[in-house]
Amino acid sequence: MIESVMESGTIRVRFAPSPTGLLHVGNARTALFNWLFARRMGGKFVLRIEDTDLERSKSAYEKKLIEDLVWLGLTWDEGPNENDPGETGDFGPYRQSKRIDLYSSHTAQLLAEGKAYRCFCSPEELDEERRRAADEHRPQIYSGKCRKLSKQEIKENLLRGKTYAVRLKIPDHPIKFHDIVRGDLEFAADTISDPILVRSAKGGTAGASPGVPVYNYVVTVDDALMGITHVIRGDDHISNTPKQVAIYEALGWKVPEFAHLSTILGPDHERLSKRHGATSMSSFREMGYLPEAMVNYLSLLGWGAEDGKTETFTAAELVKAFTLQRVTTSPAIFDFEKLNWMNRHYMKEAPPGRLASLCWDYFGGLLPEKEEASDAVLVWFFHVIGLFVPSVSHLDEIPAKAAFIFHMDPNLARTDQENAEALAAGSAQTVLNELANHARAHAGPVSASDFAGWMNQIKEAAGVEGNELFHPIRIALTGTHSGPEFEKLIPLIEQGVELNLGIPSVRERLDAFIGV
């Protein structure tokens, strides 16, 4: 089966996260590049859950992980199903915890062929070896002591019930492999320790070790058995790769192509972590970032368009443009500002209805339940959101910006530092008196043109214009000296009043502030 897949030329890649936490920026970018490569090449994208670390793995994280991948639009062809505990694909199981029986036959084979051996060394002995190597400025690699054990010695150890681990014999020639991103990589044999394949356990006198296989062994066997042709992953795995290559070769399997992606760092050049703020996909989603902005931004971390200029790509455009050859080698710093810019870009393009429904929950308590809201309320809310979107980087900032629509505190408006300055101007009181007169003389809701008319008359009567005119009025009406233009704002306020959303009318606002 493996051979047939390899020979068919179908490209198969995998994303193999362990469900020990949320999907963060680095892993999301790895998933994205795998996905892009698979889609671009017409290959298969496999999701494999590496949940062998039972202590840290949680099914809740697996669920969240799947949610986040779906949110980003990185759909997989094989792997755990999105909505049920089942799996899709012919190369399963796709959860590593269900695969633990698959490795022992290969271990037995390696042992039988003399490509692996039993290592009876104790942790203490190994520690001692390492310590000595460090003292002598040598690479800290295993001495290979147990390689030389005679059959007789092994038998005796087994008979005495000594525990042993299984180690691979690293061949004594340099290990080379090709990395699509970095070119040919080569590691000298004497810098690579014989890797443990299977952890120590009390073995029987026959058969393979009953111990638990280690990560490097497991991924290699899994990748091979799943017919993975291209391993695209973080560059923290470069040092693991020669060991894995040796495993492929010992088992007589074709070595896949590798592509090691550079690390994503925080602004302080440290590895990106929670310390730097939001880094998980779910937190970005909660903050109201759009998935297409996230995908686009992530794609630019370690990759660039061929023309050297294009920055914005839809997912489809990315699939068309993406090549591993253009992936960059140096580490990239995650720039929240540029992500924000990207999100603003996509918010401008998004239909207001979509943004409004994403925002609804941010306005908890101020609006009816979305399901119970009338069409008129929905439309009104679309407009409110549309009014504030240009002034925010992500959707969850909107409620604070829009708060004055729902309620206004005249005392706060008066005492706010910057407001106080504007109100202290000599003309401010005149302007406000004039405004009060107009409001007094007006019955019913105020239209945008009513208000524009007032403005013109106040301008003449008070003999002021510009900030001196508009600042006091804006403060009287909204409690702040900055915000959306009156022409759009006034109708929205009066409509909101009519919809019984409990928001103060133009007249009520002015009354509270200046007494009408």
Place this chain on the structure above:
RNA sequence: GGCGCUAUCGUCUAGGGGUUAGGACGUGAGAUUCUCAAUCUUAAAACACGGGUUCGAUUCCCGUUAGCGCUACCA
């Protein structure tokens, strides 16, 4: 300590033996708008250092330095 990866504006990057070293974010200035945001125009801003190779290196090679990763019977 050992092994490895990396090095172009503050950041993401394009480029590549001879270029005014290009674009984007951010920043400054200007325009527009009642304000803020948005928008438009515009400016400043980079080839880490030292040796080679070469007529010529930012580009190729070597070294230094710095950053990062790995160095587990973790994944």
